[in-house]
Amino acid sequence: MNTVRTAWWVVGSAVALTLGACHSASTRIYGIDPAVPATRIDVYQAPVLRVDTLNVPASWDRIEILSLSAAGRLQINDFDHWSAPLAQIARQTLSDDLDQRLPPGSVIYPRLPKPGGALGVDVDILEFSVVASQASMQASWLIVPAAGSQSAKRSVASLHESMTSTEPAAVARAWSELIGQLADRIAADASSFKTP
Secondary structure (H helix, E strand, C coil), X not given: CHHHHHHHHHHHHHHHHHHHHCCCCCCEEECCCCCCCXXXXXXXXXXXXXXXXXXXXXXXXCCEEXXXXXXXXXXXXXXXXXXXXXXXXXHHHHHHHHHHHCCCCCEECCCCCCCCCCEEEEEEEEEEEEECCEXXXXXXXXXXXXXXXXXXXXXXXXXXXXXXXXXXXXXXXHHHHHHHHHHHHHHHHHCCCCCX
16 A cells, blocks of 8 residues: 555656646747937928838738748747737837937827828838848838828838848847838938928
């Protein structure tokens, strides 16, 4: 009888130790920070603007961050996540970047209602790629004025940023810098509009 109890105690202790040793790795959370402006536009006579939409490539439209594997392929990092859906944080960061590049009061943030006469900006990030030493982004955007006031303006850009690593933190920094470059282009385009 004692031998059976002892055996069960040994088995139970082994199971408890095994379960105690098993724990999942902690998840690291990343955001996209606003980037320092290349230039600031001090004279802006265009209507206020709002980033109405921003789309990211389908392969990046996930909560996990992608990075480059040793074999040169994109891989999903199960424990490295964006702080919110990527399109949402990219739209917020682009708004922050535009706010830094334009005079105060020129940018309406995404969740606020857009006043009549404001410019709407629709952004489609067509491609985001990472290689060993560089990240690149292909983006297209459309600036739409209030109905009937002026013609919409469509632009496309190929943007590049050097990388020293392809780890998730470096990928997040690359998104930050490239969205900042995109903001420089959009701010310049928006300034060509005139308030009716």
